[in-house]
Amino acid sequence: MSKLADYDGPILEIDKLSISFFTRLREIPAVMDFSVSVMPGEAVGLVGESGCGKSTVALGVMQDLGKNGRIVGGTIKFKGRDLSEMSAEELRDIRGNEIAMIYQEPMASLNPAMKIGKQLMEVPMIHEGVSKEEAYARALEVVTDVRLPDPERMLNSYPHQLSGGQQQRIVIAMALMSKPALLILDEPTTALDVTVEAAVVELVKDLGKKYGTSMLFISHNLGLVLETCDRLCVMYSGEAVERGSIHDVFDEMQHPYTQALFRSIPLPGADKNSRPLIAIPGNFPLPHERPPGCNFGPRCDYFEEGRCDAQDIPMFTVPGNDRHHTRCLKFQEIDWSAPVTMADTKEKAEIGQTVLKIDNLKKYYEVAANALFGGGHKKVVKANETLSFEAHESETLAIVGESGCGKSTFAKVLMGLETATDGQILLDNRNIEQVPIEERDAKTVGEVQMVFQNPFDTLNPSMTVGRQIIRALEIFGVGNSEAERRQRMLELLDLVKLPRAFADRMPRQLSGGQKQRVGIARAFAGDARIVVADEPVSALDVSVQAAVTDLLMEIQREKKTTLLFISHDLSIVRYLSDRVMVMYLGHVVELGTTDQVFSPPYHPYTEALLSAVPIADTSVEKQHIVLEGDIPSAMNPPPGCPFQTRCRWKSQVPGDLCEREVPPSRRVAEGHQIKCHLSEEILKSMEPVIKIAAE
Amino acid sequence: MGLFILRRFGVMLLTALCLTFVVFFLTNLYPNLEKLAKTQGNQRMSDEQVETWLENRGYRQPMLVKYGQWLGVMPGFTNTLDDGQFVGTCARPGVAPEDTPKFCGVLQGEWGYSTVFKDDVGGIVSKRLGNTGYLMFWVLVLMVPSALIVGILAGMREGSVLDRSLSTFSIITTATPEYVSGVIFIAIFTSSTVGLKWFKGTATQAMDNPTFENFFLPVLTIALYGMGYIARMTRASMTEVMTAQYIRTARLKGVSFPTIVMKHALRNALIAPFTVIMLQFPWLLNGVVIVETLFNYKGFGWALVQAAGNNDIQLLLAISVVSVFVVLLTQLISDIGYVYLNPRIRIS
Ligand SMILES: Nc1ncnc2c1ncn2[C@@H]1O[C@H](COP(=O)(O)OP(=O)(O)O)[C@@H](O)[C@H]1O
Numbered sequence A: 001m002s003k004l005a006d007y008d009g010p011i012l013e014i015d016k017l018s019i020s021f022f023t024r025l026r027e028i029p030a031v032m033d034f035s036v037s038v039m040p041g042e043a044v045g046l047v048g049e050s051g052c053g054k055s056t057v058a059l060g061v062m063q064d065l066g067k068n069g070r071i072v073g074g075t076i077k078f079k080g081r082d083l084s085e086m087s088a089e090e091l092r093d094i095r096g097n098e099i100a101m102i103y104q105e106p107m108a109s110l111n112p113a114m115k116i117g118k119q120l121m122e123v124p125m126i127h128e129g130v131s132k133e134e135a136y137a138r139a140l141e142v143v144t145d146v147r148l149p150d151p152e153r154m155l156n157s158y159p160h161q162l163s164g165g166q167q168q169r170i171v172i173a174m175a176l177m178s179k180p181a182l183l184i185l186d187e188p189t190t191a192l193d194v195t196v197e198a199a200v201v202e203l204v205k206d207l208g209k210k211y212g213t214s215m216l217f218i219s220h221n222l223g224l225v226l227e228t229c230d231r232l233c234v235m236y237s238g239e240a241v242e243r244g245s246i247h248d249v250f251d252e253m254q255h256p257y258t259q260a261l262f263r264s265i266p267l268p269g270a271d272k273n274s275r276p277l278i279a280i281p282g283n284f285p286l287p288h289e290r291p292p293g294c295n296f297g298p299r300c301d302y303f304e305e306g307r308c309d310a311q312d313i314p315m316f317t318v319p320g321n322d323r324h325h326t327r328c329l330k331f332q333e334i335d336w337s338a339p340v341t342m343a344d345t346k347e348k349a350e351i352g353q354t355v356l357k358i359d360n361l362k363k364y365y366e367v368a369a370n371a372l373f374g375g376g377h378k379k380v381v382k383a384n385e386t387l388s389f390e391a392h393e394s395e396t397l398a399i400v401g402e403s404g405c406g407k408s409t410f411a412k413v414l415m416g417l418e419t420a421t422d423g424q425i426l427l428d429n430r431n432i433e434q435v436p437i438e439e440r441d442a443k444t445v446g447e448v449q450m451v452f453q454n455p456f457d458t459l460n461p462s463m464t465v466g467r468q469i470i471r472a473l474e475i476f477g478v479g480n481s482e483a484e485r486r487q488r489m490l491e492l493l494d495l496v497k498l499p500r501a502f503a504d505r506m507p508r509q510l511s512g513g514q515k516q517r518v519g520i521a522r523a524f525a526g527d528a529r530i531v532v533a534d535e536p537v538s539a540l541d542v543s544v545q546a547a548v549t550d551l552l553m554e555i556q557r558e559k560k561t562t563l564l565f566i567s568h569d570l571s572i573v574r575y576l577s578d579r580v581m582v583m584y585l586g587h588v589v590e591l592g593t594t595d596q597v598f599s600p601p602y603h604p605y606t607e608a609l610l611s612a613v614p615i616a617d618t619s620v621e622k623q624h625i626v627l628e629g630d631i632p633s634a635m636n637p638p639p640g641c642p643f644q645t646r647c648r649w650k651s652q653v654p655g656d657l658c659e660r661e662v663p664p665s666r667r668v669a670e671g672h673q674i675k676c677h678l679s680e681e682i683l684k685s686m687e688p689v690i691k692i693a694a695e
Numbered sequence B: 001m002g003l004f005i006l007r008r009f010g011v012m013l014l015t016a017l018c019l020t021f022v023v024f025f026l027t028n029l030y031p032n033l034e035k036l037a038k039t040q041g042n043q044r045m046s047d048e049q050v051e052t053w054l055e056n057r058g059y060r061q062p063m064l065v066k067y068g069q070w071l072g073v074m075p076g077f078t079n080t081l082d083d084g085q086f087v088g089t090c091a092r093p094g095v096a097p098e099d100t101p102k103f104c105g106v107l108q109g110e111w112g113y114s115t116v117f118k119d120d121v122g123g124i125v126s127k128r129l130g131n132t133g134y135l136m137f138w139v140l141v142l143m144v145p146s147a148l149i150v151g152i153l154a155g156m157r158e159g160s161v162l163d164r165s166l167s168t169f170s171i172i173t174t175a176t177p178e179y180v181s182g183v184i185f186i187a188i189f190t191s192s193t194v195g196l197k198w199f200k201g202t203a204t205q206a207m208d209n210p211t212f213e214n215f216f217l218p219v220l221t222i223a224l225y226g227m228g229y230i231a232r233m234t235r236a237s238m239t240e241v242m243t244a245q246y247i248r249t250a251r252l253k254g255v256s257f258p259t260i261v262m263k264h265a266l267r268n269a270l271i272a273p274f275t276v277i278m279l280q281f282p283w284l285l286n287g288v289v290i291v292e293t294l295f296n297y298k299g300f301g302w303a304l305v306q307a308a309g310n311n312d313i314q315l316l317l318a319i320s321v322v323s324v325f326v327v328l329l330t331q332l333i334s335d336i337g338y339v340y341l342n343p344r345i346r347i348s
């Protein structure tokens, strides 16, 4: 099949698009009056919180809205032709050929029972009717293009044999097989680790340039959009609220929601005292419960009664800028440069004495090499290798690292869900590393608590919120009577700033942020002294993250809690922690105060990690360090330094020391240790990764 | 893999041991033995006579000893009666006492002597099993492809008219037990009341000379019952696969609907039903008992009914052993097949 004739207008032109889903109860207007256009070779970002309709727009373009979705207004034109007027056959010709789409979960988007090669070859075979041999040659070429090692073996593998990053590259390769004019990427890197994400994003950018593909890049991460796109469209509750070039929107935003979004994410350019995170108050309205007038009204600082809620708000053109539009009545009246009105700054509590001491802790797992046919030889997974550190009262210690580095294993051992293989964990000088949770007394259990990543999985769906907290109180042996525990439960709800009426609600009636608050309340039920927060906000939307983070810090101030904050998000880590521990493949590669870790000398891995974090600030200049390959499997770690397979400094170490010997942990400054063979001089010569350009 | 199969066989042996012991125990309870004595000896035996009869033939030995003899790890019981008749576990009519082997258990390949058929159990079981195997083969030939086709067709477009009618059909077939459907079929297709004398109501001739006419009804009766279940499993699996992300990927690549079903969905959708088909086997054996009795087809199920009705201890035991092996063997095949179909487990 040939492509549509060349066309020099916009590649994609969405005009006043409205999409609704029809359920038995009601019509859900998921997207309303949405317009955006993508010019040839241009990358347009689509940003917004989950549920605001980004994916719906994407699927609308693909004309794949499922049984109950329908376009109820507006048009989607691709190269000047209305997609909704095409026949099924014409659509099939366009899909995969002219417009390709990549979405969030790479594993789920590949057919598990079909070899990669076959899945790739299918594309040109359908659309261009080429022979098997030619399709294979094309597949080989594209797989080489997405920089996968050993392309021939890749083509001959099944999806599960590849790592997440490799799978996503295959999905990208599949999308590029027929050199489409438009590529739609729906959160393509959300499931990936930061360093892998950085590499994939770089790849998409390069290939976009190489093939001249236009892109619609959907993300909830402003930093990522800054790095990939030329233009940006911010969505809120089914509508586009602001549209313009990256620079206009980032530096001269003209909509209160955009502003609020930026204020709720931590940026490295500013420190936490002069620029605290400001959460957006209230909750995202459900599609069928939108307020009259401006959708953002109930959460907007500039809301004006009788005006903002009196009429439908159209898009206004911002004078003087290039194609910059905003859906705000008052954009010309608001003083956009006014400084943030700060809530009173709170003093951080003094860091107290050592509460927790970890000494040479090791945790090895024995796993059968082949799960089903069991037996045979066993493999040892070294999930934690000689962890040693201390944590103090009122201190926040961040544990940073990518998937499989052993963060969660450590949390499990500390909680008593697993016992240590070797070494000790001292809680107030008592050894607890060999005491499983069933044998811990109620006090110890209550003292060491955890807040989980996914608030959805940890609450019992058939029990009221109040009951669940009371259950926790019973377990920790708090209170002598039901009445006393009920009182305590209400106090805990106050502590996490939930209305007391929530005690009688069921978990499903709560939003993600509210559920996480219940999780926090439960963790503090037994007067926890040590709280392990395992990615507590990463499953939440940006605007809610700030509020939950602040809550954790406030409780910490009040209760003098030791907070072990596990995260892969370095921006938030920098914002809230006192000390940082960087882990890689079970090893602590760097440990120091936040300032020490975030400025040179770095461990080479920390350096790469810092460079990989997308930053939503146009004034920040970042060094680009792209790591090759994937994180090795913990079951099969490389010899010598765990990071040697991806380290860009390795050549600076004489001989093959890095490949032979695990480097010792060296003290480079008071309280700052790095596990690397690099010499003092080279470490000293390192440049900062993140630089703030002078204003 | 080898080790896995070996271990499975170990489990099989153990299960067979336990199960046969239970059957042994139950068939050797005194009331059963008494019945045996009366059917074999004389209906009007007094209690003492029964006792002597059993005593003389070794039936009153301790349970474990008897079980050991059956297994062939203990020497068989021998006794010469007052009238000079030589009896014992290993004694066979027409075989001189000197030639009677010392051990004659399962381990020696001796499955015992059927008191009903007056023949070697081994021979009976293998002959009957052959008959049933033939029946089952045709059941599978009919059942599996039709069930899969029905399931796939129903599942590829969830909620469509096709889906709803096929699903109703499947539910009706699973909800109708063989003794109901069998009787209905016989009534409709073989009797003169309805007039459709298409098929024969008995399958007795099918043992020597199977034809469509005398063999189709028993096959259909068993197949229908299992089919509905497999079809519903296939449908569930298919609908799930059809909503999977990779099906959307294929659709958005521009693959046409028939190709999506054939190339992308089918194999993934078959993983779950395959296991089910294999696990259906034990239930099919159930149907075999009913259908063979109903159609008077002298197979394994029919032999089981005869053995149970007459307390034929040795035959019952052999049948239980064979059943255990059939059940566990199908599970083994199901596991191996699952691995084969699912590359995620095959290659890791
Ligand atoms: N198939 C569907 N049926 C009903 N509602 C849906 C369906 N798909 C999406 N929605 C609703 O449409 C809105 C927009 O969803 P979505 O486009 O997935 O948002 P985003 O991609 O920005 O997270 C949400 O409120 C969601 O609940």
Ligand code: SF4
Pocket: A255, A256, A257, A294, A295, A296, A297, A298, A300, A301, A302, A303, A304, A308, A313, A327, A328, A329, A330, A331
């Ligand atoms: S229209 Fe009013 S409520 Fe809406 S964003 Fe503008 S100022 Fe806020």
Ligand code: SF4
Pocket: A604, A605, A641, A642, A643, A644, A645, A647, A648, A649, A650, A653, A658, A663, A675, A676, A677, A678
């Ligand atoms: S020890 Fe060598 S390989 Fe490891 S981080 Fe240091 S320089 Fe890189």
Ligand SMILES: [Mg+2]
Pocket: A051, A054, A055, A186, A187
């Ligand atoms: Mg989405």
